[in-house]
Amino acid sequence: MKTHKTKSSNSNNAAPNTHTVRAYESVVAKIRLLIEEEKLGPGDLLPPERQLADRFKVSRHSLREAIRVLQEQGVLSAKQGSGNYIQAASQADLIRALGFTSKGSTRRLFDLFQLREMLEPQICALAAEMATTEQLNTIRDFAEKVETTEDFQEGQKLDQSFHEAIAAATGNELLYNVLREINKSMLPTASTPTERQRRDRVSNEGHRRIIAALEAQDSEAAREAMRLHISEIRSEVI
Amino acid sequence: MKTHKTKSSNSNNAAPNTHTVRAYESVVAKIRLLIEEEKLGPGDLLPPERQLADRFKVSRHSLREAIRVLQEQGVLSAKQGSGNYIQAASQADLIRALGFTSKGSTRRLFDLFQLREMLEPQICALAAEMATTEQLNTIRDFAEKVETTEDFQEGQKLDQSFHEAIAAATGNELLYNVLREINKSMLPTASTPTERQRRDRVSNEGHRRIIAALEAQDSEAAREAMRLHISEIRSEVI
DNA sequence: GACAAGAAATGGTTGTACCAATTCCACATT
DNA sequence: AATGTGGAATTGGTACAACCATTTCTTGTC
Numbered sequence: 001m002k003t004h005k006t007k008s009s010n011s012n013n014a015a016p017n018t019h020t021v022r023a024y025e026s027v028v029a030k031i032r033l034l035i036e037e038e039k040l041g042p043g044d045l046l047p048p049e050r051q052l053a054d055r056f057k058v059s060r061h062s063l064r065e066a067i068r069v070l071q072e073q074g075v076l077s078a079k080q081g082s083g084n085y086i087q088a089a090s091q092a093d094l095i096r097a098l099g100f101t102s103k104g105s106t107r108r109l110f111d112l113f114q115l116r117e118m119l120e121p122q123i124c125a126l127a128a129e130m131a132t133t134e135q136l137n138t139i140r141d142f143a144e145k146v147e148t149t150e151d152f153q154e155g156q157k158l159d160q161s162f163h164e165a166i167a168a169a170t171g172n173e174l175l176y177n178v179l180r181e182i183n184k185s186m187l188p189t190a191s192t193p194t195e196r197q198r199r200d201r202v203s204n205e206g207h208r209r210i211i212a213a214l215e216a217q218d219s220e221a222a223r224e225a226m227r228l229h230i231s232e233i234r235s236e237v238i
Numbered sequence: 239m240k241t242h243k244t245k246s247s248n249s250n251n252a253a254p255n256t257h258t259v260r261a262y263e264s265v266v267a268k269i270r271l272l273i274e275e276e277k278l279g280p281g282d283l284l285p286p287e288r289q290l291a292d293r294f295k296v297s298r299h300s301l302r303e304a305i306r307v308l309q310e311q312g313v314l315s316a317k318q319g320s321g322n323y324i325q326a327a328s329q330a331d332l333i334r335a336l337g338f339t340s341k342g343s344t345r346r347l348f349d350l351f352q353l354r355e356m357l358e359p360q361i362c363a364l365a366a367e368m369a370t371t372e373q374l375n376t377i378r379d380f381a382e383k384v385e386t387t388e389d390f391q392e393g394q395k396l397d398q399s400f401h402e403a404i405a406a407a408t409g410n411e412l413l414y415n416v417l418r419e420i421n422k423s424m425l426p427t428a429s430t431p432t433e434r435q436r437r438d439r440v441s442n443e444g445h446r447r448i449i450a451a452l453e454a455q456d457s458e459a460a461r462e463a464m465r466l467h468i469s470e471i472r473s474e475v476i
Numbered sequence: 477g478a479c480a481a482g483a484a485a486t487g488g489t490t491g492t493a494c495c496a497a498t499t500c501c502a503c504a505t506t
Numbered sequence: 507a508a509t510g511t512g513g514a515a516t517t518g519g520t521a522c523a524a525c526c527a528t529t530t531c532t533t534g535t536c
Contacts (some may be wrong), residue, residue: 258519260520261519261520264531296521297519297520297521297522298521299519300520317528318529413519
């Protein structure tokens with residue numbers, strides 16, 4: 001056996017099944033809790049690793065795995081000889097804010113579209129100025145796939161990727177992440193086949209206008225095309 | 239010694255300076271390289287940890303830190319007793335791969351301001367149409383307090399409250415939450431007293447223009463006033 | 477050939493020791 | 507009294523070794 005490159009042939013569970021909780025995972029949660037409870041803000045420093053390991057009843061190794069993860073998530077930053085510092089509110093928190101919302105379903109959807117109508121036209125305008133040819137190709141690819149895909153769910157995912165790719169083309173990672181979260185919040189809206197057909201047609205026309213504007217590097221046209229697109233979709237959905 | 243909650247008072251380098259390369263970081267890079275070179279795809283499995291640690295000449299601990307990070311990034315998934323498997327790349331990764339560079343502290347701030355410049359003028363325009371007299375009073379209150387407050391930190395908080403109150407006046411809870419998170423992400427920017435004075439003056443003039451537009455229920459004027467305000471602040475800060 | 481028991485492999489966890497950078501503090505110098 | 511200054515203490519970084527828990531492979535039995 002060559003050790004690696006082994007296709008796990010049969011009943012491979014791609015989805016992490018029941019998933020035993022690792023030590024470091026609970027520690028990550030505990031540290032997050034600690035930060036919140038102690039109201040630790042940017043610049044404050046965490047108790048020493050040895051002390052935390054003792055407090056949480058885990059080895060320093062496990063604790064450090066948690067630190068690494070939090071560091072990778074941008075929550076902490078380590079400084080040898082000094083300590084582990086709290087970083088500025090992570091982008092993750094901003095993103096999380098989009099996840100919540102308790103309100104009624106239509107209210108929630110309305111709010112979301114309002115946000116999209118504020119944000120996406122501007123993103124599109126910026127993308128018109130910033131996009132590389134490679135990024136433009138990616139955007140075009142997604143738009144094409146949307147048109148040729150039969151499966152409705154798959155089509156919705158591709159449509160989201162289209163919008164995300166435009167956000168990515170701005171070169172602003174924050175905008176990309178925010179848009180991704182917005183898309184996650186957009187629940188798959190069930191509808192009748194005829195409604196879908198109509199929506200798809202309207203949507204595809206919108207995509208073409210947007211791509212044309214992006215190709216022309218015409219930021220004003222791009223802004224307007226996206227504004228119209230979102231507005232049309234909203235009318236269809238709500 | 240209170241162990242934590244210690245503001246690193248003076249020469250705090252918020253920007254991770256030269257940054258000595260940790261062992262695990264280079265290992266992360268090496269594993270990524272390994273995956274590419276060996277053309278490992280989703281479902282394939284990595285060589286055992288002990289073997290990799292030996293190959294890369296690092297302790298198993300350091301190697302495992304790298305594994306954790308890659309796991310957190312969604313590149314790997316570990317299965318006890320079996321091995322570390324390569325995860326399927328999501329199309330999000332594809333899009334992401336097309337851009338995004340540094341991550342430097344200034345870049346982050348720039349991204350944030352870009353988002354604010356996209357969002358807040360529109361929020362302000364909407365608020366001009368939607369705000370009740372009571373909400374207007376709240377907004378005015380915060381603006382006044384900003385002008386009369388001596389303490390710098392307190393002033394910054396009040397300024398944030400001013401912006402949040404405007405978002406609240408839109409009646410869109412989502413917008414309010416997003417703006418709150420954006421504000422949390424804005425680092426307290428240290429600066430000299432003269433800089434502060436100048437910034438405060440510019441800021442207060444902006445607030446007055448914004449309030450005037452809101453009172454007049456002139457959404458276009460409100461949009462423009464906020465656009466100018468954010469733009470001015472950005473120039474001062476960056 | 478099927479199946480069960482045990483051996484081997486592999487990730488998960490712990491403990492200890494030491495290195496490297498930083499911070500702290502007592503003491504000497506001025 | 508203010509200021510260096512050098513060493514001790516603190517704290518994160520790395521390493522080695524051992525053992526546990528789960529999975530996988532091997533072997534022997536029927």
